[in-house]
Amino acid sequence: KQEVTQIPAALSVPEGENLVLNCSFTDSAIYNLQWFRQDPGKGLTSLLLIQSSQREQTSGRLNASLDKSSGRSTLYIAASQPGDSATYLCAVCSGAGSYQLTFGKGTKLSVIP
Amino acid sequence: NAGVTQTPKFQVLKTGQSMTLQCAQDMNHNSMYWYRQDPGMGLRLIYYSASEGTTDKGEVPNGYNVSRLNKREFSLRLESAAPSQTSVYFCASSPQGAIYEQYFGPGTRLTVT
Numbered sequence: 001k002q003e004v005t006q007i008p009a010a011l012s013v014p015e016g017e018n019l020v021l022n023c024s025f026t027d028s029a030i031y032n033l034q035w036f037r038q039d040p041g042k043g044l045t046s047l048l049l050i051q052s053s054q055r056e057q058t059s060g061r062l063n064a065s066l067d068k069s070s071g072r073s074t075l076y077i078a079a080s081q082p083g084d085s086a087t088y089l090c091a092v093c094s095g096a097g098s099y100q101l102t103f104g105k106g107t108k109l110s111v112i113p
Numbered sequence: 114n115a116g117v118t119q120t121p122k123f124q125v126l127k128t129g130q131s132m133t134l135q136c137a138q139d140m141n142h143n144s145m146y147w148y149r150q151d152p153g154m155g156l157r158l159i160y161y162s163a164s165e166g167t168t169d170k171g172e173v174p175n176g177y178n179v180s181r182l183n184k185r186e187f188s189l190r191l192e193s194a195a196p197s198q199t200s201v202y203f204c205a206s207s208p209q210g211a212i213y214e215q216y217f218g219p220g221t222r223l224t225v226t
Contacts, residue, residue: 004155034214043203044156044217051212089156099144099163099207100171101215103156 002027006090006104013080014112021075021107023090028068031099035064035075036089038106044089048075080111115139117218119204125224126194134189134221136204142216143209145187147171147179149200150220156203162187164209194225 003026013019023033032051036044048057048064050073056065063076077084087108091101120135138145147159148171158171162181176198178190187206191198201222205215 032212032214036217043219044205046214046216049214091156099210099213100158100161101146101148101156101205102158105153105155 002030002092002094002102004090004092004102004104006088006107008107009105010108010110012110012112015080015082017080017111018076018078019080019109021077021088021090021109023073023075023104025071025073025092025102027094028071029094030068031093033064033066033073034091034093034101035062035073036091038087038089040087047088077109080109082111082113085109085111117204117206117216119202119218119221121221122219123222125226126191127226128195130194131190131192132194132223133191134202134204134223135186136188136218137186138204138206138216139185140206140216141184142206143184144207145181146205146207146215147177147187147189148203148205149173150203151200159189159202194223196225199223199225 034049035047050066061078066073087106089106090104117138143164146161148156150156160179162168165184204218207213207215
């Protein structure tokens, strides 16, 4: 059974700092990995999707990497802003035909002005 | 283009009552999913529909039924609600296939007393 772990559970940084969020998964037989953002009381917003054949994806100040063989992904956020404060969720896609997502419990990020 | 919509946004039920959560998407996606999110547990898949006319169980299907009414709509029914079903329910959709990301609705917050 696929298990996804995110470390740390919570992170507080001053504005402007670069930061890294970590995600690990137990079964390397994945199709892709997605990073989401969730604001309090809201739904999930997709940030980046990395296919299993890719090593990284970039969108603006965000960069996600994937090392499938070691079961790890990182989300790098450059020059953090207070508006980046949210919970960040990592999810891996596996399961032939169903493409089910297995989620980590998230990292709650607070960026202090 | 509304994306994924869910109704209702909030609901309070008494133990033993039934209700149906509605989900619709306007992106012409083949696959649709129902997840629940509980504190400390992360999001877990309840049921999914890989394509119109098919439904399958996810990780936590007990106590729920689903109907893929047409390509746009996927409903989740609680026949006899229990306090353990107090949760936030999210519907998601994606084009069929592992290369595509999932898009989430805003969620339904359900409390069973």
